[in-house]
Amino acid sequence: MIHQYVNNGYHIVLDVNSGCVHVVDELAYDVIPIVEKLLAQKVEEKEQIVEAAAKQLSVERSEVSETVEEILSLKDEGMLFTEDIYEKYIDSFQNRETVVKALCLHIAHDCNLACKYCFAGEGEYHGRRALMSLDVGKKALDFLVRNSGNRVNLEVDFFGGEPLMNWQVVKDLVAYGRSLEEPNHKKFRFTLTTNGVLLDDEVLEFANKEMANVVLSIDGRKKVHDRMRPHRGGQGSYDEVVPRYKKVAESRNQMDYYVRGTFTRNNLDFAEDVKHLADEGFEQISVEPVVARPEEDYALRMEDVPAILKEYDELALEYIRRKKAGKGFNFFHFMINLEGGPCVAKRLSGCGSGTEYLAVTPWGDFYPCHQFVGQEEFLMGNVEQGILRTDIRDKFKACNVYAKDQCRDCFAKFYCSGGCAANAYHNSGDVNGAYELGCELQRKRVECAIMIKAALADEEKES
Numbered sequence: 273m274i275h276q277y278v279n280n281g282y283h284i285v286l287d288v289n290s291g292c293v294h295v296v297d298e299l300a301y302d303v304i305p306i307v308e309k310l311l312a313q314k315v316e317e318k319e320q321i322v323e324a325a326a327k328q329l330s331v332e333r334s335e336v337s338e339t340v341e342e343i344l345s346l347k348d349e350g351m352l353f354t355e356d357i358y359e360k361y362i363d364s365f366q367n368r369e370t371v372v373k374a375l376c377l378h379i380a381h382d383c384n385l386a387c388k389y390c391f392a393g394e395g396e397y398h399g400r401r402a403l404m405s406l407d408v409g410k411k412a413l414d415f416l417v418r419n420s421g422n423r424v425n426l427e428v429d430f431f432g433g434e435p436l437m438n439w440q441v442v443k444d445l446v447a448y449g450r451s452l453e454e455p456n457h458k459k460f461r462f463t464l465t466t467n468g469v470l471l472d473d474e475v476l477e478f479a480n481k482e483m484a485n486v487v488l489s490i491d492g493r494k495k496v497h498d499r500m501r502p503h504r505g506g507q508g509s510y511d512e513v514v515p516r517y518k519k520v521a522e523s524r525n526q527m528d529y530y531v532r533g534t535f536t537r538n539n540l541d542f543a544e545d546v547k548h549l550a551d552e553g554f555e556q557i558s559v560e561p562v563v564a565r566p567e568e569d570y571a572l573r574m575e576d577v578p579a580i581l582k583e584y585d586e587l588a589l590e591y592i593r594r595k596k597a598g599k600g601f602n603f604f605h606f607m608i609n610l611e612g613g614p615c616v617a618k619r620l621s622g623c624g625s626g627t628e629y630l631a632v633t634p635w636g637d638f639y640p641c642h643q644f645v646g647q648e649e650f651l652m653g654n655v656e657q658g659i660l661r662t663d664i665r666d667k668f669k670a671c672n673v674y675a676k677d678q679c680r681d682c683f684a685k686f687y688c689s690g691g692c693a694a695n696a697y698h699n700s701g702d703v704n705g706a707y708e709l710g711c712e713l714q715r716k717r718v719e720c721a722i723m724i725k726a727a728l729a730d731e732e733k734e735s
Contacts, residue, residue: 274308274353275683276301279723280589286722288683290354293610294346295726302329303339308353318344358620362674370665372419373624374427375412376631376642379404379435379442384469386504389534389562389570391643402634403438409445411655412632417456419658429463431631431642436470446482463487465532467501468513471520480523488517491533492545492559499538500570514552521554530556530604536570537562540579543587550594550601558604561713563695574709581716588720592727608687608721622689626652626668640668643694668693671703678706684718 273288283301285294296304306325315321322340326333346352382401383390413428420426428449430442442464449460464479465487479486490513491497498508520529531554535542542559549557561580564571572580587603594600623629626640633645636655644650653660673679673690691714695707 273356273681273683274304276305277719279585279719280592280727282723282726284719284722284726285352286683287352287354288686289356289358290351291610291686292346292351292354293722293725294352299336300339300343303336304343304352307340307343311347311353359674362620362672366670366672368669369421370419370627370669371421371423372416372628372630373423373425374429374629375416376429376431376629377404377409377412377445378432378631378633378642378645379409379430380433380437381634382437383432383434383467384437384503385434385467385501385509387467387501389500389536389564389568391563404441404632404634406441406444406448408632408634408636408655409441410448411636413445413449413452413460415655415658417452417458420458424457425459425461427461427463429465431465434467434470435464436466436475439470439475443478446478461485465489467509468516469503469509471513471516476516476520476523479520484528486520486524486529488513488520488529488531489533490514490517490531490549491535492539492542493548496535496539496545497533500534500536518553521556526555530558530602533557533559534562535559536564537572537576538570540576541583543583543590546587546603547590550599555601556604557601561710563698563707563710572709574712577709577712580713584713584716584720588724592724595728596731605717606721606724608718608725610722610725620672620674620686620689622671622691622693625693626665626671640664641694643692643698668703675704676706678708678711682711682715684711684715687718688714 275286275288277284278301283296283298285296285301285304286292287294303325306328307321310321310324315324318340321344322333322337325336325340329336343352380403382403416426416428435442446462449462453459461484462482463485464483467489489501490510491500494508494510497510501509503509517531531549533545533549535545539545546557546559561572562570566573588606591600591603591606623641629641630652631639631642631645632655633639638652638654638659639645639647639650640652650664651661652664659665671690671693673685676690679685679690691707691710693703695710696705697703699705699707
């Protein structure tokens with residue numbers, strides 16, 4: 273299976289199953305699909321292929337002979353037209369031991385902002401406001417240690433709502449987690465997600481000591497941010513949080529953090545927001561498409577897709593320009609590893625929600641991830657009794673790119689790993705369904721990311 277496209281003047285051929293990327297000339301670009309079709313028809317003799325390709329392209333045999341030879345050589349080397357070796361292992365993959373490696377602790381079901389697109393209903397998750405007690409948090413960490421098998425490195429995200437509204441418990445849980453490390457041969461990696469309103473020097477000092485990563489919520493330009501992320505009284509939060517975020521970025525040497533935004537129908541020119549954040553000095557940036565009920569006026573629609581795809585293309589060009597000028601930044605969706613990348617399990621199943629990764633409510637209930645919290649049909653258990661609904665766990669365990677009809681023939685399947693189960697469920701009613709709009713954007717981001725690799729590789733050759 274191959275995928276071909278042209279972007280920024282580069283003719284790119286992706287061999288999906290091997291992950292090999294080929295930047296080719298126009299002739300090879302035209303010949304490759306002809307060869308692929310002939311091989312599928314069991315036509316394997318070079319001279320027959322050359323003759324057929326020359327005829328289809330209306331050129332002399334001599335013009336395509338060398339190109340065909342190179343293509344067949346790549347096939348023999350396992351770099352083109354490779355077979356899918358993963359599907360036959362899917363049964364053993366699904367029957368793998370269930371090991372929990374990460375928890376999303378909902379430290380606070382409460383928030384001091386009133387973000388208009390908040391899926392959590394201003395932090396309440398459409399339930400009641402609550403703060404996680406230290407006791408519940410300790411039991412959650414104990415559960416993680418007990419159910420992590422031989423895995424040494426464990427991840428804990430402090431999430432909300434706004435976790436700084438329950439800051440003392442965050443600090444106490446970090447201390448408790450550290451106390452569990454040596455006797456259990458574990459290592460905790462903590463992450464803090466915050467809207468910045470309560471971010472002060474004391475929080476920053478502690479975060480820089482204990483948090484492996486800090487996620488800072490900001491949507492981009494002031495007018496965009498303040499429109500969607502106001503205080504409950506309606507006043508904006510941009511001017512309040514930006515100076516604090518800059519302090520975080522600099523104090524962490526522009527590493528181990530990222531500013532994370534959301535774009536909506538109100539700012540389809542979101543590349544301007546990414547550029548704005550870069551201009552403000554942030555080097556680790558993520559701006560994600562909103563996922564919202566279709567009736568919301570800010571929700572993205574299929575009719576918006578062409579404009580969004582164009583925006584990604586423009587952002588990719590700007591990304592390259594800035595990298596070449598020595599003013600580069602990292603954009604989460606353009607970060608792709610073509611040499612190694614995630615293990616096979618990760619490529620097949622994604623984030624591991626509902627199996628390796630769980631969300632914990634303030635009162636200790638388990639859900640597959642934060643986007644399912646409050647939906648009782650996905651309540652899996654609690655910190656007192658463990659996992660009670662193994663059927664839910666097994667359903668998520670069976671989520672993979674081969675269980676999703678829309679993924680099987682998609683060139684991006686080993687990069688998105690089947691996409692977000694929550695988005696699939698909320699848009700199709702099935703965790704093994706698809707979020708069509710999200711898929712369109714994902715494919716474009718993969719194409720842009722690969723093109724960027726090609727362009728920057730050219731720059732390295734020239735230098």
